[in-house]
Amino acid sequence: MFKKLISYRVPRNLLVLIDIIALLLLFAHSTDELDKFTLITGIVLIFIIYVSNFILLKISSGDHYIFLIVTMLLKLGIIMIYRLNPKLGARQVVWVSGGILIFFISYIIVKKFKKWDRLTLFYGLGSVALFLITLVFGKTIGGARNWIKFGSFGFQPSEIIKIAFIFFIASFYTNEKKFDKNGKSGYRLLIAVYVFIGFLFLQKDLGGALLFYLIFLVIQYVYEKDRKLILYNILLASIGAIVSYFLFDHVKIRVETWIDPWRYVDNKGYQITQSLFAIANGGFFGTGIGLGHPDFIPEVHTDFIFPAICEEMGIFTGIAIMMLFLILVYRGFKIAFSQSDKFFRIVAFGISVMFGFQTFIIFGGVIKMIPLTGITVPFISYGGSSMISSFIALGILQVASEELHVEEVEEHE
């Protein structure tokens, strides 16, 4: 037992080692009055992550790697956010702790409740209701009107809708036969999805719209029987994209600053060019934590956390993060491959592509490979909504990684 506790072969022990190194670095960097505080939050965090990995090992018979990967990502995010702003860093620790709690709660709820695949209408209408609430009561933060505020507590409904959206599509394809009375049900789904995307567009949440579209497109690619529809979907989206480029300024700006941000370096291209400066100054190994100037980038702790990490920890860390996400996506696909329950198979697939596309959209955006559309980095960016929705998704993925069919059979007996 003791041997296992200190063995480097146990991944969670490696994580603790990384934590200790990072904590020492933060310790060296932070100003005097915060030292005690840093130490306490750090130790609390190490403890929470260690224990939760341990508990998971005991209660879940499924995949234990996805949570490990995520905890590694969490650490990198917290270290960076803490370095940028200790107050936000401490709050992020709270969000992460809450997120882990939500992870376990969603794991239990999703596992115990058995009728997830029969609530298609509820997912659809519930999402539309949430969208409407956002439109009416929404606050504009960072150019997108997708926040609801309760006092000082902000909340982004689209983060929750993302999961409802996957459930919606998954339950639709699971019960296809039930909906498919005249063989045209695929069109109805297409229309419903475009309503979702339309709402996101109205909120000027382009990153969200793109993400929803891509998730739908790949699920449709795998499950749609009427193959023409996929073509229609692509055509429709392309036309939509071109039309909106000419109609809406905020779409045009994204494209212009992607093609040549240097022309607009002091105005609309400011954010992306500052991001590029940060990455360029970091080099391959980074300046070291606390030694760079990632704080020059606006919105650095949320959407632009990646260039900050690249500046201070180098693009090798940046590439490592991309690899971690790729492994997470791969594990997700593996879960989908081996899940015998169709609904959870689609959900696992949907969540995996969601993680994959979301990181691709934002990483590609901040390094100017694709036009920049604001979206958070799952598990790394600062913020409660994103953290909680990502953990819910992870909890669901954890459920999907277990043998569900057996239990269902038992239920029928």
Place this chain on the structure above:
Amino acid sequence: MNKEVKRMARVLIAMCLLFVSLIVYLSYFQVFTAPNIKDNSFNKRLWIDEENILRGMILDRNGKTLAYSEKTEDSTIRHYNYGSLYSHIIGYSYRDYGKSGLELTYNNELLNLKESTTLKEISKIIKPDGEGNNIKLTLDHELQEIARNSLKGKKGSIVVMNPQNGEIYAMISQPDFDPNTMKQNWQSIVENPDSPFLNRATSGLYAPGSTFKVVTAVAGLENPNVSKSYDCKGSFTVEGYTLEDYGGKAHGKIGLEEALVKSCNSYFAQLGLQVGRQELGGVCERFMMNKDIPFDLPVKTSKFAHGEELKKTDIAASSIGQGKTLVTPLNMAMVASAIANEGNMVKPILVKEILSPKGHLIRLNDTETISQVTDPLIANQVKNMMVEVVKRGTGTNASIGNIRVAGKTGTAENPTGKSHAWFIGFAPADEPKIAISVILESDGTTGGKTAAPIARQIMIEGLNRIK
């Protein structure tokens, strides 16, 4: 494998490709794009060092302070002691307008920035108030001032250098601007049609006029088969195009020396044609035309057209420094230096030494031969002809009592309608210590009349001052 799994696998492959493309792009960016964008003046990181480090001083060759920085309570101020006198050499350094001149080329040295390593960054945090290095120029402040005043406010440029080691003693470009008040006068400087920001000495491209005949003479001497004797009728016609001699004067039967002394256009036009396009082009390249001149400031490349499409009229015009030939005043000073230095063209040097704040020598810029323009024999032949030019030809206004001066005048026609007045030369001819090129832009006068006296005065002062 059923359809569903197969399709999912394809999506997985696509996903992997997306992530691999991210990684490839990021690595590509870091290796190829990053070095180019780091120095963008919108990268605020560049100015962080500026705030912590006292920018180094710029001194003339005798240690006179030309520019220095001073720390005030909330910022540092850069002072340029002699206002506009060094506007094109030292340049300026402002957060909102960027940097130019030596402030730009030697930015890292002035701020004492080296390859940034973690260890150095940490030491910077521990001890943030550093001092930058000082740079010592080859310029002589007094000579610089004399040279500027000798132009009397006219548009033009003067380059004075040591022909043997390449040190630049003075470099003038008029009109200029005052970097101290540049921010306030920005608009008027930018809108001025005479472009005060242009460093004419290194970036002004002018027709060289007859000063180019020095180059043509070298090309002629290098080809023993070319006939050096010619009967000048006062004009020269090639393919229906006539080149006039100055004032239409016929020089009669003359040789190369007489032709240079009298600056005979007809002679050199036919000489150039005899030598031919390729040969002449080769000589020009040895004189660093069509080539990048290595220097501490950005230099425009002088142009000598010698492509195959070149017509005979073009070659004839080029041989006398007209047509498509365009040179910088710096290049012409180097042409004079190369003749003075037995055909060895040395690299011009503006920064002599880089000194640490405590005065230790960090770097010394050494003399470097960048081109062997011709062999010493031919260089000396041309030198002697140039001495005759000043003694009894078009350049008599540059002659100094007891010192043998070599030179060549030029009056270059150009699209403005008013000719440029040129003079290039060096002294003393037997042991050259100073070489010069003077141009008065669109002055409408001849080089012998206006540019030669200016060169004379500066050469006297230079020989007296610089030991």
